[in-house]
Amino acid sequence: MKRPRPGSSGKSRPSRKKKRSRSAAQKAALFFGCAAVAGALALAVAGDWFVHHSRQWKTDCEKSWPRFVTSALAWAGGPVGDFTDAIDLTGHDAVYEYDLEAPAGDVFFAGAPLRVSQPAPDDIVQIDKGEFVVGWSPTLRHPVWVAYHVPREAKFFGISADRPGFRNDPSARHSPPPSSYAGSSFDRGHMAPNHAIASRFGVDAQRQTFLMSNIAPQSPALNRGVWREIEHRIADCWTQRYGEIWVVVGCIPSASSEIHGTGIDIPEAFYQVVVAQTGYDVRAFAVVYPQDAPIGEYPASGLVTIDELEQMTGLDFLPDLASFIQTPLEAELPTRVWPIGVLPALRRLFAGRAQF
Numbered sequence: 001m002k003r004p005r006p007g008s009s010g011k012s013r014p015s016r017k018k019k020r021s022r023s024a025a026q027k028a029a030l031f032f033g034c035a036a037v038a039g040a041l042a043l044a045v046a047g048d049w050f051v052h053h054s055r056q057w058k059t060d061c062e063k064s065w066p067r068f069v070t071s072a073l074a075w076a077g078g079p080v081g082d083f084t085d086a087i088d089l090t091g092h093d094a095v096y097e098y099d100l101e102a103p104a105g106d107v108f109f110a111g112a113p114l115r116v117s118q119p120a121p122d123d124i125v126q127i128d129k130g131e132f133v134v135g136w137s138p139t140l141r142h143p144v145w146v147a148y149h150v151p152r153e154a155k156f157f158g159i160s161a162d163r164p165g166f167r168n169d170p171s172a173r174h175s176p177p178p179s180s181y182a183g184s185s186f187d188r189g190h191m192a193p194n195h196a197i198a199s200r201f202g203v204d205a206q207r208q209t210f211l212m213s214n215i216a217p218q219s220p221a222l223n224r225g226v227w228r229e230i231e232h233r234i235a236d237c238w239t240q241r242y243g244e245i246w247v248v249v250g251c252i253p254s255a256s257s258e259i260h261g262t263g264i265d266i267p268e269a270f271y272q273v274v275v276a277q278t279g280y281d282v283r284a285f286a287v288v289y290p291q292d293a294p295i296g297e298y299p300a301s302g303l304v305t306i307d308e309l310e311q312m313t314g315l316d317f318l319p320d321l322a323s324f325i326q327t328p329l330e331a332e333l334p335t336r337v338w339p340i341g342v343l344p345a346l347r348r349l350f351a352g353r354a355q356f
Contacts, residue, residue, distance in 0.1 A: 047077025048084060052091060052335040055304060078298040081336075085300060086345035091336025095283040096325045102244065102277035106149065107133050109246035109275045111320030113145050119253050120144055120314035127171055129208045131201045132192035135250070138174040140265040142216035145250035145315065146191035152239045154199040163194065164210045172213035180262045181217065189218030189227070189270075191249045196235035216251050217259060217266050219291045226289055226297040230272055230337070233299070237340035242276035242283070249273075252288070252313055267291065271309055273317050276338075282325065285334045288312065299337045306330035 050058070050073035062070045084090040103109060113135060115124055124144050127134040132148035166178035166188055181188050191214050198206035208214070218227065234245050251267035258265050271288040286309045287302035306317055307330045318326060 043072065043076045044080045047073045047075070048081045048090060049077070050074065051077035051081040051298075051300065054333055055301075078296075078301070081300060082298045083345060083349065085336035086340045086348075087342045088339035091300075092334060093283050093336070093338060094285060094329055094332040094334045095281050096329050097280050098277065098282045098322075098325050099280060100322075103246075104244060105151070107131065107147050107246075109149075109277075109321075110318040110326075112147060113248055113250075114316040114319050115314060116310070116316050117314040119255075121253065125173070127169075127213055129192070129205075129211075129214070131197060131205050132208070132214075134172070134191070134213050136172045136175075136213050137253075138172075140253055141174050141176050141263055142265060142267070143191050143214065143250060144253070145248055146214060147246070147248045148192040148197065150196045150235055150239055150245045150247070151200055152243050154235075154239075156202045157199045164207045166210050166212060166215065167207075169211040169213035172211075174263075175212045176262060176264055178212060180259065180264055184217065184259045185220075186217035186259065186266065187220050187223040188212075188215045189223045190214060191216060193231040193235070196231060199235060216270075217264060218270065219293075221295040222270065222289055222291060222293045222297075225295040226293060226299055226302070227270065230274075230287065230299055233337070233340055234274065237344050238274075238276065238338055241341065242278050242338070244276070246275045247272060248317060250313070250315075269312075271313065273306060273309065274338075275318070282329065283338070284318075284329055285337060286317075287337070300335070303334060303337070305333045 050061075050070075053061075058070070058074075081090065112126060112133065115122065121137045121139055121144065123137055123139055124135045125138070127136050132146055134143050135145040135147075136142075137144050168177050169175040178188065190209055192209050194206060194209050197209050234247060239245055249272045250270070252269045252271065253265050254268045257268075269288050269290045271286065273284065273286045275282065275284040277283075284306065286304050286306045287299065288304055288309060289297065289302045293302075304312075310316060310330070318330070321329070
């Protein structure tokens with residue numbers, strides 16, 4: 001019997017060839033892992049750059065670039081840009097100095113929207129609901145615009161857990177009954193939001209938001225997606241950073257579409273104009289989303305200038321604002337919706353929200 005040499009365990013050792021093979025596999029795995037990380041980072045940076053351009057620029061790119069390129073950039077840039085904007089790392093706002101104090105406690109920041117041309121109907125009637133005002137159209141049977149304000153302090157936070165039922169509004173001519181939306185596949189979409197109004201002004205004001213004069217047909221994906229996200233940021237995030245917020249929301253009527261047999265117009269798109277004033281700095285942005293906006297749409301995808309929105313709607317927003325600030329403020333295109341801060345952004349990230 002052959003004895004092992006001194007200092008030997010008697011077990012066979014891996015050959016140098018096997019060691020070299022394992023070492024090569026490890027190096028290859030490391031290389032491809034690093035390449036994947038670098039590729040993901042490059043895509044994230046490129047996507048972030050892509051989504052911070054104007055809607056028109058992105059539309060032009062989609063026509064001239066390969067579709068898989070623009071799709072990949074939008075897919076990566078949406079969540080990355082939303083997060084980096086939320087923590088104030090990227091993007092810029094439209095902010096201008098104004099020498100008048102903010103109209104604290106008023107529903108309107110600088111006057112009610114004025115009809116200028118179509119597609120806004122010529123039968124808009126203002127209905128005062130206390131903490132919000134409705135621009136109601138009897139022919140469309142839904143609001144064209146609704147203005148509301150959200151103070152910083154949520155005196156009644158949590159009160160909106162018990163939702164009232166929808167009700168007809170006898171003060172709005174041709175206001176439809178709540179049952180008109182049954183079987184239509186559309187949500188009864190709030191214009192002045194339930195949560196923001198209830199948390200600031202209490203139960204009575206909350207009930208006003210469930211009147212059908214404050215409701216328009218919204219697709220479920222839009223109503224429960226990016227629209228609700230903007231409402232949340234206004235009520236729970238931006239008021240904490242900028243103080244009182246003034247908002248005009250509304251819809252762009254369709255040419256011929258309506259809920260069958262009801263005469264209720266189905267809008268083509270919905271918009272929001274959001275304004276805040278901190279000290280003497282006035283900031284504002286406008287967004288518009290089509291009815292078919294997907295559930296995972298990110299807020300900044302809808303950014304337009306206020307001037308562009310006025311062309312789309314046939315309305316004049318902020319008509320009482322002095323021209324020296326109105327002209328540049330309404331012409332500038334912000335590249336983001338406002339930041340919400342690091343902690344709120346991280347909380348939303350770890351909560352697994354579709355948007356931050």
